[in-house]
Amino acid sequence: MTFCLRAMMVALGFFGVVYCPLSLVVVCVWRYARRFCPNSAIRLARLLFAVRIFPLVISACITVAFALPAFLLLERGPIDEDMRTVFFSICALLLLVGGVFRAAVAQARASHQVARWIEGAHTLNAGATVPALQARQCPPLLLYGVSTPRVLASETAVALLTPDELRVALRHEIGHMQSRDNLKKLLFCIASFPGMAGLEQAWQKAAEFAADEAAVSNRDDAVDLASALIKLADLARLQDLPAFTTGLVNCTALVRLRVHRLLAWDESSSRAVPRRWWSLLPLPLVIFSYTVAHYGQVLLFTHRFTEWLIH
Numbered sequence: 001m002t003f004c005l006r007a008m009m010v011a012l013g014f015f016g017v018v019y020c021p022l023s024l025v026v027v028c029v030w031r032y033a034r035r036f037c038p039n040s041a042i043r044l045a046r047l048l049f050a051v052r053i054f055p056l057v058i059s060a061c062i063t064v065a066f067a068l069p070a071f072l073l074l075e076r077g078p079i080d081e082d083m084r085t086v087f088f089s090i091c092a093l094l095l096l097v098g099g100v101f102r103a104a105v106a107q108a109r110a111s112h113q114v115a116r117w118i119e120g121a122h123t124l125n126a127g128a129t130v131p132a133l134q135a136r137q138c139p140p141l142l143l144y145g146v147s148t149p150r151v152l153a154s155e156t157a158v159a160l161l162t163p164d165e166l167r168v169a170l171r172h173e174i175g176h177m178q179s180r181d182n183l184k185k186l187l188f189c190i191a192s193f194p195g196m197a198g199l200e201q202a203w204q205k206a207a208e209f210a211a212d213e214a215a216v217s218n219r220d221d222a223v224d225l226a227s228a229l230i231k232l233a234d235l236a237r238l239q240d241l242p243a244f245t246t247g248l249v250n251c252t253a254l255v256r257l258r259v260h261r262l263l264a265w266d267e268s269s270s271r272a273v274p275r276r277w278w279s280l281l282p283l284p285l286v287i288f289s290y291t292v293a294h295y296g297q298v299l300l301f302t303h304r305f306t307e308w309l310i311h
Contacts, residue, residue, distance in 0.1 A: 007071050009089040014067040014306055015059050016092030020193075022055035027195035030202070041209030048203040049184055056191040070303035099190040106189060107146070110242035114144045117152060124153055130174055134158055140232040142247040143173040146182050157232055165228040168221045169248050175214030176246040181207050185244050207246075208254055212262060222265035229255050229262075 030051050033044075117138035124134040132151040140157035143149050151173045158166060176182070184207075188200050216222045232248060233255045241247050249255060291298055 003075075006075075007068060009085055010071050010075075010306060011063050011068045012092040013085050013088030015063040016088050016095065018062060019055050019059035019092070019095075022058060023193040023196070026051055026055055026199070027193070030199045041206050041213050045179070045203060045206035045210040048199065048206055052196065052199050052203060053184075053187060053191065055193070056187075066298060066302040067306055070299040070306065073299060074303045096190075099192045102192065103186055103189040106243035107186070110144070110244055113242045114152070114245070121152070124151075124158065130170075130177060132170060139241055139247050140235045140249065141169055141173060142241060142245050143176050143182065144242075144245045146186055146244055149177045149182055151177075154235070156235060160231050160235075161228055162224070164220070165224045165231070168215050168224045169228045169232075171215035171221075172211045172225060172248055173246070175211035176207070178214070179207065179210065181211075181246050182244045185246075189243070204251065205254060208250060208258060209261065211246075212258055216262065216265060219265060222262040226259045226262040229259055 030048070033047050033051050117135050118133055119135075121133040121135040124132040130151060132153060134153050134155060136155055138152055138154045141151070141153045143151055151170060153166075153170075161169060184203075188196070212225060215225055229249060233252055235249075241250065
C-alpha cells in the first residue's frame with residue numbers, strides 16, 4: 001500500500017467519521033434554527049441552507065486543512081492502518097460516490113425532459129431581465145438549469161396571466177435564480193444523509209416564501225402574484241417537475257398559505273431585511289487567528305486524534 005493511498009484512506013475515513021456525527025446533530029436540532037429569524041423568509045431560507053450543508057462543508061474543510069496535512073507531514077512510521085480504517089474509508093467513499101451518482105442520474109433525466117419541452121420554444125418578451133422562453137408543452141412556469149438557469153413558461157400560462165401577473169411571476173423565478181436554489185438542490189442530493197428530508201422540505205418551503213418576498217415590492221405586486229398562483233395552481237398538478245428545477249407552483253399544498261401571506265403583505269414584510277451577520281464574526285476570527293498562529297500544534301493534535309479515532 002503506497003503512502004499516497006494510505007493518505008487518501010485516512011482522509012476519507014476521517015471525513016466519514018466527522019461527517020456522520022455532525023449530520024446526526026443537524027437532524028436532531030435543525031428545528032431550533034427557526035427561532036433565530038422568525039420575521040424573514042429570506043433569512044430563514046439562508047439559515048436552513050447553511051444548517052443543511054454545514055456537515056459537508058465543515059467535514060471537508062477540517063479534512064483538507066488539518067487531517068490530510070497532519071498525515072502527510074507527521075506520519076513516518078510503518079504501515080499500521082487496520083481494517084477499521086479501510087471500513088471507514090470505503091463507507092465514506094460509497095457515501096460520496098453514491099450522492100454524486102444520484103445527482104448525475106437525476107440531472108441527466110431533468111436535462112432530457114427539459115430538452116423535449118424547449119423544442120420549438122421561442123423567446124418570451126415579458127420585460128424580464130433574464131432569458132425567458134415560451135413553450136407549448138411544459139409546466140406553467142419554472143426555472144431550469146444549474147450553472148446557467150433560464151425561465152420557461154407555457155403558452156397556457158402566458159395566455160391566462162395578465163401582463164402584470166406574468167411580470168411579477170417571472171420576478172419570483174428570478175428570485176430563485178439569484179439565490180441559486182437549483183444549485184442548492186443539487187448539493188442536497190450529493191450530500192444526502194438519512195433523516196435530512198424534513199430539513200430539506202422546510203428549506204423548500206422557506207425558499208418559496210423567500211422568492212415571493214423577492215418578487216414583491218408593493219401591495220399591487222403582492223396581489224398580482226397571489227392571483228397568478230391561484231390561476232396556475234390547477235395547471236401545476238398536471239405535470240411533475242424534474243429534479244433541480246423550481247416552479248412558480250412548486251408545491252401545490254403551499255399555494256393557499258402563500259396566497260394568504262401575499263394578501264397580508266405590508267411594508268414590514270418587505271424583503272429589505274437588516275443584516276447583522278457581522279456580529280458573528282469575532283468568534284470565528286479569534287479561532288482562525290489562534291489556529292494560524294499555532295498551526296503546527298493543531299496538526300500534531302489532529303494527527304494524534306486521527307490515530308485514536310480511526311485506529
